[in-house]
Amino acid sequence: MSYPFLKGHGTENDFVLLPDHDGLIHGDLAPSRVAALCDRRAGIGGDGVVRVVRATAVGEGPGAEWFMDYRNADGSLAEMCGNGIRVLARHLLDEGLVTGPTFQVATRAGLRSVTVDGPAVTVDMGTPAVLGETTVSVAGRTWPARHVSMGNPHAVAFVEDLRDAGALLDPPGFDPTVYPRGVNVEFVARRGVRHVAMRVHERGSGETRSCGTGACAVMVASALADGAGPGETYRVDVPGGELSVTWTAEDRVLLTGPAVIVARGTTDL
Structure with a gap:
């Protein structure tokens, strides 16, 4: 056919x-x-x-x-x-x-x-769900991560250097009791005020040049880590370019790119 x-x-x-x-x-x-x-x-x-x-x-x-x-x-x-x-x-x-x-x-x-x-x-990617703390690991190293759902599951971990995550050729380790159907894992480094960069391993696809739902999860996790919340816009750099993510006062996440x-x-x- x-x-x-x-x-x-x-x-x-x-x-x-x-x-x-x-x-x-x-x-x-x-x-x-x-x-x-x-x-x-x-x-x-x-x-x-x-x-x-x-x-x-x-x-x-x-x-x-x-x-x-x-x-x-x-x-x-x-x-x-x-x-x-x-x-x-x-x-x-x-x-x-x-x-x-x-x-x-x-x-x-x-x-x-x-x-x-x-x-x-x-x-309009909908309302984010912040579901608590977990951990992820790569090549024997483990980081705390925030569990965020954007309709699909994400684990967001902050690192000093994006190279810390290695090649991401294999799926990062995660808690299968938290993510029984797998998870998208984002590693995030700060670049400035309301400006972060990320790498991502997408379940079922491996490391990709960008992930839209991942950028949304990263923005939400970053805003919360910064003591902020709804009403903010962040620039999220991905290997394939730049995305803008706004968490509105009405608790909706808007992804632009x-x-x-x-x-x-x-x-x-």
Whole structure:
């Protein structure tokens, strides 16, 4: 079966987009097929696959016409992807599939409001859940970490130097009783006032150039560590660029960054 694809990225967190508007290829998206699409040598290459499908085609409720069916690079399902939803939004607006510039997208973590303003896309990522303290480890070193949920789980650890986290070729160690389905782990270093830099190991994908939900979790953890809270905006540097994250007075987290479509074609992977 051949079907169209697009390739896009948000701060170099890249995705294979499958425009499956009527929900025809779901049965073909076995984990092995997703992994083949994401393979950087034998496939198209990406940190994950975003299937773009009408909400009614997958039984989603009212509130949004489109659903983001996101899969990690290993084929596992994920609740949310902050960079992926921005790339999906760019595709929907570019193709005239939404009237824009503000619209709703359904995800496994619930509805998300998206606003496209020129090259920047802002997503209301919802209300963060700060769930306590835990630990993470890499290469025999252990750090305290804050457990933050942005619809998917994150463990945020502060380090003096981002190189302390090593190569992140293997998943960092974590407490499986806290994260029975795995966790995204962020390592954070301070760069200035309301300015931090991060590296991330995403469950199911490995170290990536950026993580949108991770940047949101990092901002929340950083604000709390700074004795602040809602009502602040932080710059979050990632290896692939720069993101802006605002924690509003209404306890919503807004993620702003670029989203670019770079290629399109047809595949039978």
